Amino acid sequence: MVNISKSFGDVKANDKISFSVKYGEIFALLGENGAGKSTLVNMLSGVYSPDIGEIYVHGQKLRLSSPADSIAAGIGMIHQHFKLIEVMTALENIAIGQEHSFILNKKNIRKKIDDICSKYGFKIDPEKLVRDMSVGEKQTVEILKVLYRGADILILDEPTAVLTPQESERLFDILIRMKEQGCSIILITHKLQEVMEISDRVCVLRHGRVIDTVNTKETTPMELTSMMVGKKVTLSIERPPVKSQEVVLEVRNLSLIDREGIKKLDDVSFKVYSGEILGIAGIAGSGQKELCESIQGIERRKRGEIIFKGENIARLTPRAIFEKGLRISFIPEDRLGMGLVPTMSIVDNVILKDYYMQNGIFLDRTVGEKRAEHIIKMLNVQTPDIYHPVNKLSGGNIQKILLGREIDSNPDFLVTAYPTRGLDIGSAHLIYDELNRQKEKGIGILYVGEDLNILLSLCDRIMVMFEGKIIGTVNAEDATKEEIGLMMLGEKATEVLQ
Amino acid sequence: MIKMSARSDCSKREATLIRTLAVVFALVTVSFFIMILGHNPISVYISMMDGAFGTGYRLLETLRKSVPLIITSIGISLAFRLKFWNIGAEGQIMMGAMGAAFIALNFPQLPAIILLPLMAFTAMISGGIWGLIPAYFKARWKTNETIFTLMMNYIALKFITYLQYGPWKDPAALGFPKIPNFSQNAVLPDIFGLHAGWVIAIILVILSHIFINYTQPGYEIEVVGGSENTGRYAGMNVNKIIILTIFASGSICGLSGMIEASGVNRTLSVEITRGVGYTAIITSWLSYLKAPVIPIVCILFASMIQGGTFIQMAFQIPQSAAQILQGAILFFVLGSEFFIRYKISFVKQNIPEA
Numbered sequence: 001m002v003n004i005s006k007s008f009g010d011v012k013a014n015d016k017i018s019f020s021v022k023y024g025e026i027f028a029l030l031g032e033n034g035a036g037k038s039t040l041v042n043m044l045s046g047v048y049s050p051d052i053g054e055i056y057v058h059g060q061k062l063r064l065s066s067p068a069d070s071i072a073a074g075i076g077m078i079h080q081h082f083k084l085i086e087v088m089t090a091l092e093n094i095a096i097g098q099e100h101s102f103i104l105n106k107k108n109i110r111k112k113i114d115d116i117c118s119k120y121g122f123k124i125d126p127e128k129l130v131r132d133m134s135v136g137e138k139q140t141v142e143i144l145k146v147l148y149r150g151a152d153i154l155i156l157d158e159p160t161a162v163l164t165p166q167e168s169e170r171l172f173d174i175l176i177r178m179k180e181q182g183c184s185i186i187l188i189t190h191k192l193q194e195v196m197e198i199s200d201r202v203c204v205l206r207h208g209r210v211i212d213t214v215n216t217k218e219t220t221p222m223e224l225t226s227m228m229v230g231k232k233v234t235l236s237i238e239r240p241p242v243k244s245q246e247v248v249l250e251v252r253n254l255s256l257i258d259r260e261g262i263k264k265l266d267d268v269s270f271k272v273y274s275g276e277i278l279g280i281a282g283i284a285g286s287g288q289k290e291l292c293e294s295i296q297g298i299e300r301r302k303r304g305e306i307i308f309k310g311e312n313i314a315r316l317t318p319r320a321i322f323e324k325g326l327r328i329s330f331i332p333e334d335r336l337g338m339g340l341v342p343t344m345s346i347v348d349n350v351i352l353k354d355y356y357m358q359n360g361i362f363l364d365r366t367v368g369e370k371r372a373e374h375i376i377k378m379l380n381v382q383t384p385d386i387y388h389p390v391n392k393l394s395g396g397n398i399q400k401i402l403l404g405r406e407i408d409s410n411p412d413f414l415v416t417a418y419p420t421r422g423l424d425i426g427s428a429h430l431i432y433d434e435l436n437r438q439k440e441k442g443i444g445i446l447y448v449g450e451d452l453n454i455l456l457s458l459c460d461r462i463m464v465m466f467e468g469k470i471i472g473t474v475n476a477e478d479a480t481k482e483e484i485g486l487m488m489l490g491e492k493a494t495e496v497l498q
Numbered sequence: 499m500i501k502m503s504a505r506s507d508c509s510k511r512e513a514t515l516i517r518t519l520a521v522v523f524a525l526v527t528v529s530f531f532i533m534i535l536g537h538n539p540i541s542v543y544i545s546m547m548d549g550a551f552g553t554g555y556r557l558l559e560t561l562r563k564s565v566p567l568i569i570t571s572i573g574i575s576l577a578f579r580l581k582f583w584n585i586g587a588e589g590q591i592m593m594g595a596m597g598a599a600f601i602a603l604n605f606p607q608l609p610a611i612i613l614l615p616l617m618a619f620t621a622m623i624s625g626g627i628w629g630l631i632p633a634y635f636k637a638r639w640k641t642n643e644t645i646f647t648l649m650m651n652y653i654a655l656k657f658i659t660y661l662q663y664g665p666w667k668d669p670a671a672l673g674f675p676k677i678p679n680f681s682q683n684a685v686l687p688d689i690f691g692l693h694a695g696w697v698i699a700i701i702l703v704i705l706s707h708i709f710i711n712y713t714q715p716g717y718e719i720e721v722v723g724g725s726e727n728t729g730r731y732a733g734m735n736v737n738k739i740i741i742l743t744i745f746a747s748g749s750i751c752g753l754s755g756m757i758e759a760s761g762v763n764r765t766l767s768v769e770i771t772r773g774v775g776y777t778a779i780i781t782s783w784l785s786y787l788k789a790p791v792i793p794i795v796c797i798l799f800a801s802m803i804q805g806g807t808f809i810q811m812a813f814q815i816p817q818s819a820a821q822i823l824q825g826a827i828l829f830f831v832l833g834s835e836f837f838i839r840y841k842i843s844f845v846k847q848n849i850p851e852a
Contacts, residue, residue, distance in 0.1 A: 319733030338731050341724035352732045361713050
């Protein structure tokens with residue numbers, strides 16, 4: 001890529017970016033959210049066309065004006081969110097759009113798939129339905145799909161975001177095998193370890209520009225981070241010790257069967273101490289969301305007890321809990337779908353939980369205005385004014401508004417699900433610091449996370465969930481990633497603390 | 499190469515300019531059509547204006563047509579704020595008119611001061627129930643409200659037809675299928691030459707503006723309309739909010755039916771709505787569901803209807819020409835949204851900077 005630029009409106013997403021990827025190389029694109037990584041690869045995969053600049057593939061100058069052009073040039077894109085048809089088999093998903101005859105010649109397709117599998121060391125059952133597959137298997141199908149189309153340049157967008165450590169290892173093995181066969185691999189990520197582990201060269205992007213391209217062997221995580229963020233940052237997360245042994249919240253035998261009759265929570269019991277951060281690890285969809293919503297009170301179908309400050313709140317609605325003077329703050333994972341009203345202003349979102357406590361039928365916004373100003377100042381939110389609609393703010397600022405509202409209500413308990421998802425390192429650390437500040441005030445915190453490194457360094461204990469059950473709880477100080485990874489796959493840990 | 503990109507910087511002034519331009523483009527486009535018909539578009543437009551506002555009588559006629567449109571638009575926009583796509587205003591108007599007629603025909607001798615409020619009350623309950631039924635089903639079983647409210651329109655229409663041809667037929671009309679006229683006590687009095695419905699319309703516009711922006715229930719509607727899950731998260735009773743709001747929406751439409759029956763037709767008939775229930779969907783949408791804008795758009799639409807009748811007489815142009823103009827305006831204004839949300843720029847082909 002030579003001198004690629006692309007703007008959206010007044011925003012320069014990519015500014016004169018140049019880099020080259022060699023045959024048989026794993027090339028990492030590293031950058032924070034909004035650094036321009038996605039824009040760049042979308043141009044490579046033909047979704048956008050660059051305003052200026054040229055793309056050369058195998059020495060030939062190409063104009064990629066549609067994804068079809070890009071596939072024809074041998075570029076295969078593996079998106080973070082899989083683009084597979086759930087009700088079809090692996091084979092059908094791989095062959096879709098590729099075979100132009102009316103009748104599928106499954107035998108030939110199968111043979112071709114088998115060839116690719118043995119060449120790179122994939123293991124897959126082509127007749128398995130996609131909806132029955134694990135996340136790792138689905139990803140394999142995605143990779144097979146682009147290889148089947150003859151791609152020799154693979155772009156992977158945050159491929160390990162949804163995988164367990166073991167699955168990630170397996171993926172890396174395959175990537176290394178592919179590299180040895182002469183494929184070029186572009187890996188988009190913001191996880192430093194991965195970059196250090198498998199890439200050959202790293203290109204760091206910031207604010208749409210290439211900061212530098214370096215050989216992985218000649219750099220350090222510290223150096224890469226300061227290139228990414230633009231200043232020196234400390235990557236360490238503090239973990240103040242837990243002072244008290246007082247239980248704030250206790251969950252006893254909590255079970256939940258959802259509308260479709262699927263068991264989402266299976267006899268879950270645990271305690272959270274005051275001034276403690278209890279982490280929850282697990283593959284996405286292991287019951288974390290249901291657990292959070294059960295504690296907060298939105299989820300109504302549950303059985304079991306939730307004892308909070310001596311009262312059983314399992315049968316209460318969120319408002320009934322609030323009216324008892326018990327403050328449970330909840331930061332849900334889908335912040336624009338639940339927690340905030342995207343089209344409304346900051347002020348209107350700030351008053352969401354207690355507007356109805358006002359007397360009379362009218363709505364007084366002056367309290368909300370003061371609180372909005374306070375939150376903006378406290379968390380350094382970037383916004384033109386307090387009446388700005390939240391969906392016009394950036395992801396980090398949206399999260400700050402939500403976190404600000406929830407912390408500002410002086411909670412006794414804080415439930416957070418992926419609070420730093422989609423945030424850049426700076427904003428994420430601001431949020432970790434804020435959580436620690438709350439912790440030191442003696443609040444119990446439930447932290448559902450996906451990045452095991454963060455969980456290990458932020459939380460006091462980590463509880464691992466698998467298929468709605470608690471597999472075990474470990475002390476974060478002496479647990480390892482591998483141990484937790486195994487538990488995430490449903491294997492009991494040898495040492496279970498309670 | 500033409501390039502599109504999203505924009506978030508469109509100021510209110512720019513947006514108004516774009517929308518005004520859209521109306522101008524609509525007028526220009528329809529001009530070509532009028533020219534094909536062999537008339538001078540400018541003189542046709544001028545006489546449309548003349549027909550709608552030219553004399554005191556014409557102005558009153560225009561306003562008379564805009565009153566049900568304004569009230570119904572207020573009702574519909576309440577439902578639309580909740581993202582409840584209520585296209586059942588037509589049926590709610592009819593049921594409201596039916597409720598009013600029931601009272602008017604059965605208690606013709608009651609003094610107006612009691613009879614009229616009683617008619618209005620019954621109309622609001624009837625229209626409200628007609629909205630409540632689909633709302634309940636939507637809240638309870640997630641049925642599709644668009645299809646449901648549409649079907650409710652046909653039930654209402656056929657029910658009134660039945661009344662008109664059956665039990666409520668005027669025995670004094672010599673076999674002609676018509677419902678008896680209301681007594682004088684059941685007719686809305688005139689205020690400054692126009693039936694009192696216009697005062698109700700103004701009050702409703704003001705009340706609904708205050709309700710949406712400055713009250714707690716109005717805030718709840720905004721929250722649930724913006725994100726149902728967030729409403730649930732905040733502890734709101736989402737189903738109750740949906741049901742009550744749609745009841746209110748149906749009641750307002752029902753009131754509009756009472757005003758038409760009492761103030762204009764002085765009886766109930768199957769033609770009571772004259773399509774207002776559907777036109778009001780367009781007007782509330784073009785007003786961006788904002789109460790203060792609704793009267794402006796509705797008077798504009800009423801003037802096109804009134805002006806359309808006038809050019810039919812003056813130029814022998816079919817009245818449908820005015821309907822084409824309405825359609826064109828809607829098309830262009832909705833189309834102009836694209837230019838408010840995206841910026842179009844022309845760039846030269848990929849030329850790398852040196």
